[in-house]
Amino acid sequence: MSASQWSEEQIARAALARLFESSDNVGLTLVTAAGPVEALQIATGKKPCSPRLHRALLELLAAGGHRVGTDALGQSIDRWRARVDSLAPLRDLETVRRFGGTLLTPESDWWPQGLKDLQLDEPMCLWVRGEHPVPIPSPDHSVAVVGSRDSTAYGAEVTGGMVTGLVARGYTVVSGGAYGIDAQAHRSALARATEDHPLPTLGVLAGGIDRYYPAGNENLLREVAQRGLLVSEVPPGSAPTRYRFLRRNRLIAALSSVTVVVEARWRSGALSTAHHAANLGRAVGAVPGPVYSVNSAGCHRLLREGSAICVTDAAEVAELAGPFMVVSGEDRDEAPALHDGLTVEDLLLLDALPVRASSTVDKLAVVAGLSVPGVLAGLGRLETDGLAERTDDGGWRKRRK
Numbered sequence: 266m267s268a269s270q271w272s273e274e275q276i277a278r279a280a281l282a283r284l285f286e287s288s289d290n291v292g293l294t295l296v297t298a299a300g301p302v303e304a305l306q307i308a309t310g311k312k313p314c315s316p317r318l319h320r321a322l323l324e325l326l327a328a329g330g331h332r333v334g335t336d337a338l339g340q341s342i343d344r345w346r347a348r349v350d351s352l353a354p355l356r357d358l359e360t361v362r363r364f365g366g367t368l369l370t371p372e373s374d375w376w377p378q379g380l381k382d383l384q385l386d387e388p389m390c391l392w393v394r395g396e397h398p399v400p401i402p403s404p405d406h407s408v409a410v411v412g413s414r415d416s417t418a419y420g421a422e423v424t425g426g427m428v429t430g431l432v433a434r435g436y437t438v439v440s441g442g443a444y445g446i447d448a449q450a451h452r453s454a455l456a457r458a459t460e461d462h463p464l465p466t467l468g469v470l471a472g473g474i475d476r477y478y479p480a481g482n483e484n485l486l487r488e489v490a491q492r493g494l495l496v497s498e499v500p501p502g503s504a505p506t507r508y509r510f511l512r513r514n515r516l517i518a519a520l521s522s523v524t525v526v527v528e529a530r531w532r533s534g535a536l537s538t539a540h541h542a543a544n545l546g547r548a549v550g551a552v553p554g555p556v557y558s559v560n561s562a563g564c565h566r567l568l569r570e571g572s573a574i575c576v577t578d579a580a581e582v583a584e585l586a587g588p589f590m591v592v593s594g595e596d597r598d599e600a601p602a603l604h605d606g607l608t609v610e611d612l613l614l615l616d617a618l619p620v621r622a623s624s625t626v627d628k629l630a631v632v633a634g635l636s637v638p639g640v641l642a643g644l645g646r647l648e649t650d651g652l653a654e655r656t657d658d659g660g661w662r663k664r665r666k
Contacts, residue, residue: 271358274372277301278390279354283500284308284345287388287512290331291322291341294385298322301370301389307342309349314338329385360475360501365490366394369401379404379519382545386515388498394474395494399463401520402437404547407467408586409439409521411535412446412528413560420528420560421449423552423577427525428453430579432465436586439521441513442468442489446527446535448482451489458492467520470497471513472505511537518542522586525550525576529563536563543572548585550576607650610635614643615663618653623660 271279278301285292285308296304298321299314306312314322319338326333334340361368369376369391380387393401408431412420428438428450438454440447451466458465468489470478474497477483489495498516499509511534518524518541526549529535539549551573554561567573576582607615610633617632618624624632630640644661647653654664 271355271368272370272372274301274370275358275368275390276354277305278370279357279368279500280305280352281308282389282392282498283352283354283357284348285389287498287509289341290326290329290385291333291337292345293387293389294325294329294331295322295338296389297385298325307338308345309352310342310346325385331385357500357502361392361394364394364475364501365396366392366474367398369393369496375400377401377403377520379407379521380516383515383519388516391496391498392474392500393494393496394490396491397463399494401467401494401496402464404520404522405587406435407437407439407521408582409517409524409538409542410446410450410527411440411517411524411538412526413530413533413535413563414443414445414447415560416445416449416528417558417560419554419558420446420552424449424527425453427527427552427576427579427582429457431582432457432462434579434583435462436583437464437493438466439517440466440468441510441517441538442470442478442482442486442495444479444482448485451485451493455488455492464493466493468493468495469513469517469520470495470505471499471509473497473499473501473503475501476505478505510534514538515541518545518547521547523548523550523582525552525582526564526567526573527552528554528558528560529567530559531562531566533563536567539567539573549573550582550585552576610639611643611646614640615647615652618647618661618663620663620665623656623658623662625660629661 281301299318307314358368410428424446431438432454438450440450451468454466466489472478474495477486514537517538524539524542526535526539542549549572551564551567553575554564568575574585613633617629626637626640630637644653652664653661656662
């Protein structure tokens with residue numbers, strides 16, 4: 266593919282993605298200060314950095330909490346020099362095009378806006394692979410589901426039910442393509458997907474999108490690429506190192522409104538994703554497990570420390586995320602639940618009402634823990650809202666639909 270078919274910013278960012286590691290604070294900040302095209306010229310020694318730009322670079326680093334010396338840029342340029350000769354951005358772009366993908370950059374209309382919350386830690390670009398390219402949804406439309414690689418049958422069952430419910434509600438399920446909970450999340454999302462759902466699942470890889478890793482998930486990842494999307498911040502051919510696995514966790518968190526940890530050991534990498542989500546102000550959910558299960562120790566740790574909310578099914582996760590679609594998949598706001606807007610007292614009374622049999626005011630007062638006058642007033646409100654009805658014997662029950 267010729268250079269004219271890619272924008273100047275795409276070519277520059279493709280080169281910089283291979284020149285810098287994703288954690289290179291000086292390099293990423295240089296791009297923020299100068300823009301990708303000029304940053305590439307400076308980083309490769311083709312253009313000197315002006316004093317004004319150098320001051321702006323140091324100020325941005327300081328504002329981001331990075332303590333560096335005044336010679337940090339010069340030292341970085343010396344460090345980057347070893348990779349300059351290996352830069353071939355058009356080759357990398359041709360590779361991703363050959364796999365049916367593209368390169369998204371912050372200048373693109375399709376750039377995921379949730380990544381901007383990472384600020385100076387925002388990725389240089391996203392290499393995207395998918396047979397049916399669609400925009401990556403906003404965090405409000407996405408939920409991350411992560412957990413142990415050595416998941417149990419309990420974890421797989423909970424993940425399957427939770428993901429099925431989330432996809433039915435129109436959410437995109439984001440995960441990391443690994444064994445265990447990640448794989449179950451992708452698999453369940455694909456199984457529940459319909460033609461009305463343009464992107465049931467999104468896989469965030471630690472290595473290049475030209476290689477399916479882990480190898481045991483190759484068939485699954487191929488299906489994700491066919492019916493969803495695979496993305497990575499590192500160029501084609503990049504190895505999925507342990508450090509890159511940890512780095513990609515911030516992307517999973519930033520792309521989602523909620524991060525749910527289904528199973529995690531005490532020091533599981535999934536906890537890293539949860540911590541990134543919390544630092545971004547995103548909601549975190551954790552699924553409780555058997556108290557003796559080492560695979561749930563990390564979840565219990567999150568719950569005990571107050572870092573996460575206890576969630577057990579799709580409805581509770583959707584409550585954290587903020588439901589936005591009906592289960593049918595129609596592209597409109599979800600109808601409010603019948604109990605939306607009720608006071609705590611009316612919710613207690615509604616829960617106390619039987620579905621089939623009837624109950625007296627006195628019994629409702631005992632079950633709901635309310636006074637008799639409070640029950641009478643609440644029944645009047647619930648009856649007006651169409652939630653309660655009188656029975657022929659003078660009692661009360663939930664209104665039948």
